[in-house]
Amino acid sequence: MAMELTFGLAAVNIAILLAVLYVYVQNYIAMKARFTLGLILFAFLLLLENSLSLYFNYTMMKMFSPVETELLYIKTLQTLALGFLAYVTWKG
DSSP states (O other): OHHHHHHHHHHHHHHHHHHHHHHHHHHHHHHOOHHHHHHHHHHHHHHHHHHHHHHHHHHTHHHHGGGHHHHHHHHHHHHHHHHHHHHHHHHO
């Protein structure tokens, strides 16, 4: 059960990161600020990390089963952090 929740949270993280990345790219097109370019790279690398996490957790599920609860905790914290980042991005 914990591994399925981890998959779902990784998918939510990917959706949040795609939305935030869209905002950052639009801001970069409008302002051409180097800071915004850094935000784009940061969001892209997190997107890559979550995509790889989803893939490896799925393909090597038996290997991760002893630590599936811990993976769920980590992914939950990341989802909360990305949710806050998305909130700040849209409200800012």
